[in-house]
Amino acid sequence: MVEPVLQIDNLVKSFGALRATDGITLDLKPGEIHALIGPNGAGKSTLIHQICGTLKQDSGTIRLAGEDIGALSAAARARRGLGRTFQVSSLAPEFSALRNVMLAVQARQGSSFGFFRPVMRDRSLIDPAMAILERVGLSDRARLPAAELSHGERRQLEIAMALALQSKALLLDEPMAGMGPEGSKRLTGFLDTLRQEAPILLVEHDMDAVFALADRISVLVYGRIIATGTVEDIRRDPAVRTAYLGDHA
Amino acid sequence: MVLTRENAVNLTLAVLLLAVPLAASALGQPFYITLATRIAILALAALGLNLALGLGGMVSFGHAAFFGIGGYAAGILASHALSGEPLLFDLSGTAQMPIIWLVAVIAAGLVALAIGALSLRTSGVYFIMITLAFAQMVYYFAISWPAYGGEDGLSIAVRNQFPGTNTMRPLNFFFVAYAVLLAGIGLFALIRASRFGAALVATRQNEIRVAALGIDPYRIRLAGFVISAMITALAGALYADLNRFVSPSMLAWHMSGELIVLIILGGTGRLFGPLAGAALYVAFEFALGGLTERWQFFLGLILLGVVLFARGGLLGLLAGKTKHG
Amino acid sequence: MTISLALEQLLNGIQLGVMLFLMSAGLTLIFGVMGLINLAHGSLYMVGAFACAAVAALTGSFWLGLVASLACAAAAGAIVELLVIRRLYDRDHLDQVLATFALILIFSEGTRWLFGSFPLYLDIPPLLQGAVALPGDATYPVYRLAIIAVGALVALGLYLLIGKTRLGMRIRAGESDREMIGALGVDIRTLYTLVFALGSALAGLAGAIVGPLQSVQVGMGEPVLILAFVVIVIGGIGSIKGALIGALLVGITDTLGRLLLPQLLTLFMDPSQAGMIGGAAASMLIYVVMAVILSVKPRGLFPPAHA
Ligand SMILES: Nc1ncnc2c1ncn2[C@@H]1O[C@H](COP(=O)(O)OP(=O)(O)OP(=O)(O)O)[C@@H](O)[C@H]1O
Ligand SMILES: [Mg+2]
Numbered sequence: 001m002v003e004p005v006l007q008i009d010n011l012v013k014s015f016g017a018l019r020a021t022d023g024i025t026l027d028l029k030p031g032e033i034h035a036l037i038g039p040n041g042a043g044k045s046t047l048i049h050q051i052c053g054t055l056k057q058d059s060g061t062i063r064l065a066g067e068d069i070g071a072l073s074a075a076a077r078a079r080r081g082l083g084r085t086f087q088v089s090s091l092a093p094e095f096s097a098l099r100n101v102m103l104a105v106q107a108r109q110g111s112s113f114g115f116f117r118p119v120m121r122d123r124s125l126i127d128p129a130m131a132i133l134e135r136v137g138l139s140d141r142a143r144l145p146a147a148e149l150s151h152g153e154r155r156q157l158e159i160a161m162a163l164a165l166q167s168k169a170l171l172l173d174e175p176m177a178g179m180g181p182e183g184s185k186r187l188t189g190f191l192d193t194l195r196q197e198a199p200i201l202l203v204e205h206d207m208d209a210v211f212a213l214a215d216r217i218s219v220l221v222y223g224r225i226i227a228t229g230t231v232e233d234i235r236r237d238p239a240v241r242t243a244y245l246g247d248h249a
Numbered sequence: 250m251v252l253t254r255e256n257a258v259n260l261t262l263a264v265l266l267l268a269v270p271l272a273a274s275a276l277g278q279p280f281y282i283t284l285a286t287r288i289a290i291l292a293l294a295a296l297g298l299n300l301a302l303g304l305g306g307m308v309s310f311g312h313a314a315f316f317g318i319g320g321y322a323a324g325i326l327a328s329h330a331l332s333g334e335p336l337l338f339d340l341s342g343t344a345q346m347p348i349i350w351l352v353a354v355i356a357a358g359l360v361a362l363a364i365g366a367l368s369l370r371t372s373g374v375y376f377i378m379i380t381l382a383f384a385q386m387v388y389y390f391a392i393s394w395p396a397y398g399g400e401d402g403l404s405i406a407v408r409n410q411f412p413g414t415n416t417m418r419p420l421n422f423f424f425v426a427y428a429v430l431l432a433g434i435g436l437f438a439l440i441r442a443s444r445f446g447a448a449l450v451a452t453r454q455n456e457i458r459v460a461a462l463g464i465d466p467y468r469i470r471l472a473g474f475v476i477s478a479m480i481t482a483l484a485g486a487l488y489a490d491l492n493r494f495v496s497p498s499m500l501a502w503h504m505s506g507e508l509i510v511l512i513i514l515g516g517t518g519r520l521f522g523p524l525a526g527a528a529l530y531v532a533f534e535f536a537l538g539g540l541t542e543r544w545q546f547f548l549g550l551i552l553l554g555v556v557l558f559a560r561g562g563l564l565g566l567l568a569g570k571t572k573h574g
Numbered sequence: 575m576t577i578s579l580a581l582e583q584l585l586n587g588i589q590l591g592v593m594l595f596l597m598s599a600g601l602t603l604i605f606g607v608m609g610l611i612n613l614a615h616g617s618l619y620m621v622g623a624f625a626c627a628a629v630a631a632l633t634g635s636f637w638l639g640l641v642a643s644l645a646c647a648a649a650a651g652a653i654v655e656l657l658v659i660r661r662l663y664d665r666d667h668l669d670q671v672l673a674t675f676a677l678i679l680i681f682s683e684g685t686r687w688l689f690g691s692f693p694l695y696l697d698i699p700p701l702l703q704g705a706v707a708l709p710g711d712a713t714y715p716v717y718r719l720a721i722i723a724v725g726a727l728v729a730l731g732l733y734l735l736i737g738k739t740r741l742g743m744r745i746r747a748g749e750s751d752r753e754m755i756g757a758l759g760v761d762i763r764t765l766y767t768l769v770f771a772l773g774s775a776l777a778g779l780a781g782a783i784v785g786p787l788q789s790v791q792v793g794m795g796e797p798v799l800i801l802a803f804v805v806i807v808i809g810g811i812g813s814i815k816g817a818l819i820g821a822l823l824v825g826i827t828d829t830l831g832r833l834l835l836p837q838l839l840t841l842f843m844d845p846s847q848a849g850m851i852g853g854a855a856a857s858m859l860i861y862v863v864m865a866v867i868l869s870v871k872p873r874g875l876f877p878p879a880h881a
Contacts, residue, residue, distance in 0.1 A: 375811065546680055549680035
């Protein structure tokens with residue numbers, strides 16, 4: 001059996017009386033896209049936040065490549081190799097698209113304490129950043145401030161920044177949201193090529209995308225995973241059909 | 250460098266600041282030389298704060314502490330140099346500005362490291378109030394510690410020296426201050442354009458995103474805070490030499506407020522904002538002070554007007570909105 | 575050191591704490607409800623003191639002065655809120671700091687204009703002159719005890735106001751959810767003006783009652799304001815309960831520190847040196863306490879849940 005890249009055991013998180021994460025166990029294997037689906041408010045984003053360290057779990061463990069990262073800060077986890085996108089785009093709004101990606105490249109190089117060399121003349125930042133913008137199809141928007149990009153472009157920029165980190169695992173929180181059918185289709189194709197670079201934990205409501213991409217699907221309802229399996233398993237699972245998929249399937 | 254409108258305004262400011270004392274010296278009006286020196290030094294102090302506030306978004310209401318520490322470094326070292334008493338163990342005082350500056354910058358850097366390490370665990374209003382409170386702690390310490398004049402302050406009998414020039418001549422001292430200001434502006438520009446600057450500015454814009462990239466916002470802010478304090482302390486050392494006097498008033502919270510005011514008057518986060526603000530402020534003080542004893546009343550009204558209605562400051566007015574690369 | 579001296583200093587500490595509570599209650603309420611940091615709060619303290627001193631001098635009655643101080647501070651607060659402060663609620667803290675800093679300049683110079691640069695003096699009202707006996711044949715001024723009583727009454731009053739009245743309910747709603755109380759149909763602008771005036775009146779009251787203990791002069795509000803900041807940072811910004819406990823902690827620590835630290839140091843060094851170092855250390859003590867509390871609880875002892 002292959003060693004999972006990301007291994008989550010028995011994770012629990014409560015907001016007051018609400019158990020938003022209720023004993024979740026889940027893993028992410030090399031080369032796979034593991035989709036996480038579930039109704040609104042099921043606790044998907046809350047789970048991503050805990051894995052990345054923006055929220056602290058109440059109990060349970062999170063392992064990345066075998067190392068327990070559950071007590072590290074968000075920044076330390078990112079340095080260990082967790083790349084993520086946010087459900088609501090989170091960028092440096094005054095920076096251009098290029099500088100946003102350059103910041104990620106700089107972070108990957110682990111060198112934010114350079115004081116004298118101007119970044120805008122630093123080819124070791126600009127070139128890789130431009131290459132990534134090219135890949136996500138944003139190179140002609142490179143000089144525009146992030147705040148002036150369209151919604152879809154901001155989503156793409158988020159993915160570009162996550163890519164620039166060359167992470168061991170990618171956590172994408174609803175990358176298709178608000179992209180429109182055309183954009184979703186393009187992004188689906190793109191993510192498909194990505195799984196070899198890093199396995200992806202994909203939170204997504206767009207079922208066409210999920211069924212097209214996922215190697216495995218986990219279904220999250222009220223903070224618990226009620227089923228995990230292949231696309232076929234999940235389509236057939238009666239509990240999933242009643243709890244979630246309903247007429248969509 | 251491209252001659253944008255902002256660069257043109259900046260260049261004009263720098264040239265004007267140089268021209269005024271030269272003209273004043275030619276016309277035998279030393280008072281204006283002192284005025285220009287004051288502008289240069291206050292601009293440097295505000296430039297330091299601007300690194301924390303403008304670039305890093307850290308509204309420090311305690312930078313008077315660093316300004317005053319710089320001032321006391323100059324005063325204390327000079328007084329020991331004069332009396333010949335050793336300062337600590339065998340170390341003696343000195344009247345050499347470069348050494349004084351070094352001591353000022355290191356001392357302020359250490360204090361800023363301590364204050365910053367605690368204050369930066371919080372944010373928002375907490376940060377404002379805590380920096381204010383710690384600066385006040387330094388202030389009360391200076392007042393109640395009698396060895397260096399306590400409440401009365403400390404005089405510097407002879408202005409400290411800079412190799413190769415007679416600093417007692419106002420114009421020479423102006424040149425020293427002006428050169429340090431230009432160097433400070435250059436350093437600020439370098440830092441802003443650097444990797445560290447990118448991380449600092451991004452931390453102000455979106456701390457969570459920066460952390461998600463693997464850059465620790467706390468460490469970036471702390472480094473920015475310390476550098477900022479060091480620049481302000483250097484200005485403090487010069488200020489003490491300008492007045493040949495240092496007192497707890499340099500540490501008082503009014504001073505912290507004034508430094509923020511300078512930045513806002515000039516334009517937050519802009520390279521020449523502090524200089525524009527300092528020039529405007531000293532000009533107000535001089536012009537209004539000549540008209541009425543109650544000039545601070547009108548300064549308050551003007552400041553209120555700027556905050557409520559003209560948020561770009563002077564440079565916003567002259568050079569338009571900032572551009573971001 | 576005798577027991578009676580310690581008791582006397584303890585009471586002084588409580589009295590300082592009570593005065594700080596009056597200041598910080600307003601500050602923390604204004605921050606909690608409107609999200610505003612108000613540096614000019616010390617100016618309202620000064621307004622209260624000057625109003626009390628001026629009216630007392632004119633009429634010969636401290637009590638009329640006290641009423642005037644409440645009225646003037648509340649009115650000044652309301653006017654400032656209507657003209658300036660309400661434009662700042664949506665601004666960032668930096669703008670709030672600057673605008674209220676500007677207000678300090680205006681208030682201070684304006685007061686100097688009206689009253690000149692010389693301090694005014696207030697007498698303790700005849701009713702409260704004299705002293706009571708403390709155990710161990712010491713005495714303690716009645717007036718200072720009265721201040722403590724006023725503080726206790728105000729604390730109780732605030733507790734009832736916020737916990738038990740309709741206005742208090744709206745204030746609590748405003749703290750937790752500004753949109754919601756708008757939706758409830760509460761006129762939020764009027765509520766804000768009321769809260770600001772209430773906070774100002776408390777500051778004015780504080781200024782008036784310490785008037786007889788020290789001189790009434792321009793700039794008197796600023797040291798108190800900064801202590802009040804320390805108080806609410808320790809207590810948790812937005813929490814009245816935190817303000818009360820923080821104020822007593824700061825008042826007592828400061829007063830007893832000044833008494834005890836120099837004495838403690840005489841155990842280790844000669845008295846003149848102990849006096850000097852102890853004095854300097856005592857002046858820093860409350861900030862050290864603040865630093866220690868913050869390093870354990872960065873949001874203060876009683877951080878409001880919603881913040
Ligand atoms: N900081 C918080 N405090 C209190 N409750 C929260 C907090 N964050 C999330 N919740 C609650 O936790 C539950 C899970 O929220 P979460 O955002 O994780 O859902 P989700 O599955 O991502 O939903 P969606 O599909 O709408 O994005 C919701 O009921 C939400 O209201
Ligand atoms: Mg979500």
